[in-house]
Amino acid sequence: MSKPSDEDLMSAIAKGDQKAFNLLTSRHLKMVYAIALQRLKHPSDAEEVTQDVFTRLWQNAPKWQAEAKISTWLYRVCVNRSIDMLRRRKPMTDINDVPEIPDTADNALQTLEIKDRKTQLEKALGNLTNEQRDAIQLVYFSEMKQQEAADSLGLNLAALESLLRRARKKLHTVLDGNYEQLY
Amino acid sequence: MTKDKINTISLDMHRFKALISAYGSDIAKWPEDSRSWAQNFSRDNTEAQNLLSYEKELDEILTDVESKTLNPEALTFLQYKIVSSSTRLPQQKNTNNQRALMGSSIQSLTACFLLCGCLAAGMLSLPYLPLDTIVVATESEQSIAFLEINLLSSWD
Numbered sequence: 001m002s003k004p005s006d007e008d009l010m011s012a013i014a015k016g017d018q019k020a021f022n023l024l025t026s027r028h029l030k031m032v033y034a035i036a037l038q039r040l041k042h043p044s045d046a047e048e049v050t051q052d053v054f055t056r057l058w059q060n061a062p063k064w065q066a067e068a069k070i071s072t073w074l075y076r077v078c079v080n081r082s083i084d085m086l087r088r089r090k091p092m093t094d095i096n097d098v099p100e101i102p103d104t105a106d107n108a109l110q111t112l113e114i115k116d117r118k119t120q121l122e123k124a125l126g127n128l129t130n131e132q133r134d135a136i137q138l139v140y141f142s143e144m145k146q147q148e149a150a151d152s153l154g155l156n157l158a159a160l161e162s163l164l165r166r167a168r169k170k171l172h173t174v175l176d177g178n179y180e181q182l183y
Numbered sequence: 184m185t186k187d188k189i190n191t192i193s194l195d196m197h198r199f200k201a202l203i204s205a206y207g208s209d210i211a212k213w214p215e216d217s218r219s220w221a222q223n224f225s226r227d228n229t230e231a232q233n234l235l236s237y238e239k240e241l242d243e244i245l246t247d248v249e250s251k252t253l254n255p256e257a258l259t260f261l262q263y264k265i266v267s268s269s270t271r272l273p274q275q276k277n278t279n280n281q282r283a284l285m286g287s288s289i290q291s292l293t294a295c296f297l298l299c300g301c302l303a304a305g306m307l308s309l310p311y312l313p314l315d316t317i318v319v320a321t322e323s324e325q326s327i328a329f330l331e332i333n334l335l336s337s338w339d
Binding site: 014016018021022025026029030033034037043047050051054055057058059060061062063117118121122125136139140141145146157160161162164165168169171172175178182183 | 212
């Protein structure tokens with residue numbers, strides 16, 4: 001049996017189907033949470049925004065207009081809610097709440113090197129624009145198709161590719177110096 | 184190698200670079216219409232393979248950072264929290280449909296009233312007939328009656 005589309009699930013949710021809501025939430029939760037976390041940098045705030053986004057989806061399901069893509073709607077509501085939260089949040093110090101995952105690699109030197117590169121990349125990711133980070137999230141880590149991701153960001157496909165290219169170039173520049181030689 | 188062939192390879196490499204520099208080393212995540220072409224092109228092309236391994240390194244670190252940031256257990260718990268709390272809340276009714284329904288029922292009622300009004304007016308009011316027509320009709324009736332009398336009398 002083929003898996004139901006987002007639109008099928010929305011029709012079921014509009015009738016109060018909790019299983020359909022659970023399935024749709026599991027399908028898009030990672031993307032919504034990641035986008036919120038990228039902007040808010042704070043897991044508990046990202047969780048709050050994510051919860052709010054999906055609660056809105058549940059409550060507004062009966063009014064859903066079929067012409068809109070669910071992933072696009074989720075992305076836009078998530079970005080807007082994150083901006084709202086940033087506006088009302090008090091200024092705070094940048095605390096990294098993400099817990100470290102223990103490294104099981106045998107070679108200590110290699111471990112250090114990998115860790116260092118990860119740290120470098122995390123810093124480099126922090127230097128990307130919100131749009132560039134969102135593009136990476138939507139294209140590489142969500143199930144969105146390229147055109148869908150472009151629509152969510154309000155871009156055409158060529159502009160999305162250009163955005164991704166610039167983002168990758170920035171990340172490569174931080175990690176190594178070979179980009180210009182290869183391209 | 185002919186000049187045309189060299190040009191084609193260089194165009195293909197240009198296309199390959201444009202795609203890999205945007206979408207990374209996982210060709211499965213490239214636009215659907217380029218995937219099989221890219222697989223075939225990169226199979227025997229050393230430069231393309233070098234680019235794939237170069238971009239793969241970045242993709243692996245990106246995936247690592249991503250998985251570190253998004254703890255699957257935490258996400259499962261968050262999903263449970265969202266579903267259990269949201270589904271307790273009432274859903275908003277579709278006001279557009281309600282408005283449409285309300286609009287159509289108002290229209291139906293108006294049509295009903297108009298129809299009833301017409302029927303009532305039709306039943307109560309007398310047929311319109313100008314006075315001079317009545318006179319003419321009376322005269323013609325009289326002449327018809329006169330003719331009939333004459334005809335009857337002639338048969339006799």
